[in-house]
Amino acid sequence: MKMFNVASRRRAALLVLITGTLSACQPGPVTDVGQIQITKVASNTLIEASAYEIEQQFTGNIRSGNTTAIGFELAGKINQLAVDSGNSVKQGQLLAQLDTSLLLAEKQELEASLAQNSADLDLAKSTLNRSLELKKQGYTSEQTLDELKGQLNSLKAARQRLRASIAANQLRIEKSTLIAPFDGVIAKRNNNLGEVVALGSPLFTLIQLNNPQAIIGVPVNIAQALNDGQKLPLRVNDTNYSATVAGIGAEVNPVTRTVPVRFTLPTDAPVINGELAYLNYGKRIEQSGYWIPLSSLTDGLRGLWNIYVLVEEEKGQYRIERRDIEILYTRGEQAYITGAVRNNEMYVTHGLHKLVVGEVVTLNTDVASR
Structure with a gap:
């Protein structure tokens, strides 16, 4: 009984070995090897231009x-401010005024002096006329007449001087009033009411309208x-x-x-x-070249740039060639180039990092060229 069990075990082991060997000899499942996938690229055609426009x-x-700093031509104390910063003004409008009390007092003094001069002048004329009558009778000397004529001429000169002083005083009074030289807007006010301003100190900054x-x-x-x-x-x-x-x-x-x-x-x-x-x-700029998108550029050697040109190998398949180009001008996402390229050649517009020189590719008609 023991010998039978040993023999049974040996037959079972032999059966397993034979089965494994036969299984190993059977052919495995056939793998379906398809065609090699060729990369598709987006492309465009080089169109030569005779010139390009530089936009700077x-x-x-x-x-x-007219942006004018305006102020009084005289020194004095500000007596009135008619406008402030931000106000619109018209030509001839009052802007500010100085205190004219002293000028008015001076004017009264000058007018009084002129009145006195007129009285002295009348008296001198009368005296001269009487002396001329007496001269005819031999009662007045030539010396007296000369002195009277000199006095009369001196009074006349004093009258002219007084009239000029009154005119100058009136001009100072007028210049104590600041008016707008043109239509505009007050951009800035530099002084306050009651301040004493220096000669020529700018009071306002006036910006002309229109x-x-x-x-x-x-x-x-x-x-x-x-x-x-x-x-x-x-x-x-x-x-x-x-x-x-x-x-x-x-x-x-x-x-x-x-x-x-x-x-x-x-x-x-x-x-x-x-x-x-x-x-x-x-x-x-009159220079022939080509407009291409910046995405079609890649770094080259010796400071140059490259683009990938598509050279047809057979129908529908193209080989990639590297061409050296020079960038003449860029505008937005476009570059104007010249170099080792020809009109109507096809080139890759983007995705250059996925490609190598010499690789065979096809055109991706589903991607719009840029």
Whole structure:
């Protein structure tokens, strides 16, 4: 019984070994190997252009045609302030006035002196006339007549001097009243009521209305290309205006190395002194090249840039070639290039980091070229 069990175990082990060997000899499942996947790329065609437009932007400030610091021509105490900062004024409107008490007293004194001079002058004329009558009778000497004539002439000169003093006094009284030289807005008031102001001290800053201008510095070569009356686009506070060149400076700013150009804006332009103004200037450069998206550029050697050009191998398949190019100008997401490329060649527009030179690709018609 023991021997039978040993024999049974040996037959079972042999059966397992044979079964495993036969299973190993059977062919495995067949793997379905498909075609090799070829990368699809987005592409576009190079279209040659004969020139390109350079767009440059320069910054300046808005300034009214007249921004004036106005004040009295005389020193004195402020007796009246008729306006304040932020007020709109009309030409000829009263702005402020000085205390004229001393000037009025001086005027009365001068008028009294003139009245006395007139009385002395009348007396001198009468005395001279009587002396001339007495001279005919031989009662008056020539010396006396000469003295009377001299006195009369002196009084006449004094009268002219007094009249000139009265006119000067009246002019000082008039200049003690400050009036607006033009329509505008009071931007700033520098003194208070009752203060004593010095000769020529500015009391107000007056900004003229309806005469907005912009002062913008530009390079010398651009300033030389501009002409008086030329229209150019100007932007202030996100609003575009058609500005007119009103004057071109004749001196280069030693700090910015630019020439100041003065532009006039429409009279109804709602701009404020000191606002930033932006000049957009376009210039045409005559040089052939190609516009391509920045996404189609990749770094090259020796400071150059490259693009991937598609060279057709067979129908529907293209081989990638690297071409050296030079960037002449960029604008937004576009670059204007020249180099080892030809008109109507196809190139890869984006996704260059996934590709290698010499790789065979196909065109991805589902992706719009840019």
